[in-house]
Each structure stands twice: as C-alpha cells, then as structure tokens.
Amino acid sequence: xxxxxxxxxxxxxxxxxxxxxxxxxxxxxxxxxxxxxxxxxxxxxxxxxxxxxxxxxxxxxxxxxxxxxxxxxxxxxxx
Numbered sequence: 001x002x003x004x005x006x007x008x009x010x011x012x013x014x015x016x017x018x019x020x021x022x023x024x025x026x027x028x029x030x031x032x033x034x035x036x037x038x039x040x041x042x043x044x045x046x047x048x049x050x051x052x053x054x055x056x057x058x059x060x061x062x063x064x065x066x067x068x069x070x071x072x073x074x075x076x077x078x079x
Contacts, residue, residue, distance in 0.1 A: 001054060002030035005038070009048045019065055021058055028054075048074040 003025040009018040022038070025031040031052045038050045055061035 001056055002026055003028055004055060004058060005031055005035050006037075006051045006053065006061070007048055007066060008051055008065065015066065015068070017066075019062055021061070022050075023057075028052075058071050 003021045003026070004024045006021040007022055009020070010045045011017045023034070025034065035050050035052045042048065044049070051065065053064060055064060
C-alpha cells in the first residue's frame with residue numbers, strides 16, 4: 001500500500017476542508033522526507049497543512065482524512 005501526501009486547506013468547518021493529493025510513495029521514508037521538504041517550502045503564515053497517510057487507494061485516503069475524529073478523553077493525571 002502506498003503512502004499518499006496531501007495538502008489540506010481548512011474550510012469553515014472540518015467537513016468542508018479541501019484535500020489536494022500531491023503524490024504518493026511506496027516507502028514511508030521517501031514520503032516523510034518529501035512531506036518535510038514541502039513543509040519547509042511553505043510560508044510561515046500559510047494555514048494549509050501537509051499530511052502523509054497510509055491507505056489502500058486515493059479514495060480510501062480521502063475518506064480517512066475527512067473522518068471526524070473524536071477528541072481523546074483527558075484523564076485526571078493528564079490535566
């Protein structure tokens with residue numbers, strides 16, 4: 001399964017954010033290095049983010065990135 005690199009532009013809500021598939025790599029190391037390079041090339045005031053995701057297909061990667069993830073429950077010792 002490939003590692004996809006996405007540029008994510010936030011929208012008014014989490015469900016309306018824009019996903020742009022930039023490229024994919026067969027190894028995590030190559031994808032990680034490319035993502036780091038893309039992050040360093042971005043302006044500091046840019047509100048977009050670069051993400052690497054491991055998925056079966058581009059469609060599966062899109063679905064995983066659009067899922068609303070629940071916030072983890074804070075335990076007493078984590079406060």
